[in-house]
Structures are given as structure tokens and as C-alpha cells.
Amino acid sequence: MEKLTFTMENYLEAIYELSIQENGARVSDIAARMGVTKASTSSAMSTLAEKGLIINEKYKEVVLTPEGYKLAKTVSKKHHVIQGFLTKILRVDPSIAETDACAIEHVISNDSIKAMEKFMHTEKK
Amino acid sequence: MEKLTFTMENYLEAIYELSIQENGARVSDIAARMGVTKASTSSAMSTLAEKGLIINEKYKEVVLTPEGYKLAKTVSKKHHVIQGFLTKILRVDPSIAETDACAIEHVISNDSIKAMEKFMHTEKK
DNA sequence: ATATAATGTTAGAGTACTCTAACATTATAT
């Protein structure tokens, strides 16, 4: 599978978060969460559907396929590791850590994420 | 000054690094360092020159203006802080840390950078 | 000195996003 763009990873993550938190991820919900128009979201959904990562039926909730779910979960997990590391270890303000995590999650290596996790466990703090 | 794009920050940083290390930053050198064509670099130079961040005279070295220098130095400094933090504190492999630093430097907040520096100083390691 | 190599720019096309405007479909409110 060719690597997803930064943007597509963000859409996928939004769908994942909305699916577990709220009443499901509709195009409007995703657009609102990401601060883009429904038109942009609709177009992104076509791209993700073509790649087999979601199923998008008009007026229904966007659903992640198993492959999409796996990818989304990975990104989401990275997000939370970074968020935790920045706030707990580095004492960065939570809202700033949130913004940083949302950007860093798309570019950081798995190695660095693992190193953060390991560090947090051994420091147990 | 409107925020620079990820890409323009990368070009600026390449110019900065080449200026201090090598025999100056020519369009060819910048292109080679970044792995893009001279055409792309030339186009980017026009953009940076319009913003008053560099001076580009054909067949001469690209020169940073004071403003461009300041910006480039900031990005470069972020790069080194991240690189140091990943390798020294988190024990990430240097080449992986290099790749990560090059991406994270463009998206991380000043707060998180400061927190990394502070952590490294107090841990003194 | 002059052919060849290196350097740099412009033109034009392609990709991946963004938006607004217009429209179609479905849900809701009374």
C-alpha cells in the first residue's frame, strides 16, 4: 500500500475518533472537526474509498474497513503517545501539546514513538 | 510576515547549512541536497527572493538577507535540538533521528522545543 | 580559442489539496 498523504491520514484519524466517541462520522461531522468544507471532505472520502480504507454511502455514516481501521488506529496511537510524552515528561501545556501531536504524528518514525513509550515506562511518571 | 510553507522552510534551511559548511549555496547545490530538480529550486528561489529572504543573482551563490538568515537559523536550531533530544535522551538511531528532526522541525511549537532544551539541561546527559 | 560541460531559468503539464456556487437528496418541524 502506497503511503498515505499527511492530509488523508488526518481524515482517517478524524473518522476513527468520531466513530468511537460520537454518533458516528458523517461527512458534516468530519468537515466540522477538521475545519474544512463539506466539499473538501466529500472529495477526500472518494479518495479514501478508492483506496479501500472506508465505505461511504450517501447520508449514512462513513465506515472504516478493517484496513482503514488498522491504519487509523496506528495514527491515533502515535497521537496519544506524543501527547502523553509532551505533557507528562516535558510538561508542555496540554493545548500546545495537542497541536504539536496532531502535526508530529504524521511525520515521526515508529522507532521514535517506541523510544517515547519505553522512556515513559522506565521513568514511570 | 506570513508563515512560510514547510517546503520554503526546507529550502531556507538548506541554503543556511550550505552557506556555513561548503563553498556557498548555489542553485545546483541546493537542488542536489534536497533531491529535487534545479527547475524546482529555481522556482523556489524566486518565491524566497520575493519575500525578501534571499538574494539570487544568476550564476552566483544564493545569499540570505538578515531576515532570511534569522529565520533559517531558527529552523536549523530546532533541527539540532530535536536531533539531540532524540539521540541523547531517547537513544534513537542517529540516522532515523535525522529524518525525524527534518520533518518535526517544521511543525513543532517553540514551547516544545524549549521544553526539550530544558529537559536536556536539567538531566545533564 | 573554442568545444564541451555545468549551471540556471522559463514554459508547460501534472498532482494534491483548498475553496465557492449550484444542485440533489434526506431529515425535521409544525
Added chain:
DNA sequence: ATATAATGTTAGAGTACTCTAACATTATAT
């Protein structure tokens, strides 16, 4: 029941990058 609101898509344009191809200018090698 039906007008209105909400929802979602398509078309078309704009931005910011990428590239190749063609060309002009400068440096170099003998």
C-alpha cells in the same frame, strides 16, 4: 403533509508544489 433545514456531491477555479524539455549563459579543459 409539506415547507424548510440539513446533508452531501459535482463542477470549476485557485494555490503550492513537483517534473521534463528546451534554451541561454558561464565555466572548464585542452
